[in-house]
Amino acid sequence: MNDTIQHTIVSRRTIRKFQPDDIPLHTIVDILEDAKWAPNHKLREPWEVMLYKGDGKGHLIEHIQESIARTEFDEEKAEKKKEKINQFIRNIPIHLLVTVKAATTEKERHEDFAATCAFIQNIQLLSWAKGLGVVWKTNGFIFDPIFREAMGLEPGDVIVGMLHIGKPAFIPNPKERKSIKNKLTIYDTQPKKQPSFF
DSSP states (O other), X not given: OHHHHHHHHHHOOBOOOBXXXXXXXXXXXXXXXXXXXXXXXXXXXXXXXXXXXXXXXXXXXXXXXXXXXXXXXXXXXXXXXXXXXXXXXXXXXXXXXEEEOOOXXXXXXXXXXXXXXXXXXXXXXXXXXXXXXXXXXXXXXXXXXXXXXXXXXXXXXXXXXXXEEEOBSOOOOOOOOOOGGGTOOOOOSXXXXXXXXX
């Protein structure tokens, strides 16, 4: 089992090109059921998920395009972006909008955001284990308060990301990553106190 977990973590790739094949709804629900076992403080389970598929994707596209129209002042660029997002959403079978509810304290906000990121990574790993690819995006529209309100969110709620899920059409080769030794500081002895001259 440990070898399987290690292989899934290391072999997973971000997928940007997808096959148009439909994904059964129960497959995604099963993934979400397992992903909910992400660590979270005081078992608040702070994540919320909106799932768009089939004709339901039109609702998502409409509000994204409206956000683009509000935030892109170059009309020609705006039209290109709107058409690009239309094709992108329609050509991928499953889209998840993953959000976290507003918390009352900075500590809870920090904890809940971190827990939801762990939930998202679980989704990515579980999807990969089932032969599905995911790209986790944080496009500009998720920060648009009018878009968030249109999606039914309350002030202070946060969209952690959009996950686009489908069967990979292309799996990229792994990109080199730095050794963790470059990011690791080890303390295994008690630091000596500097002598005080005062």
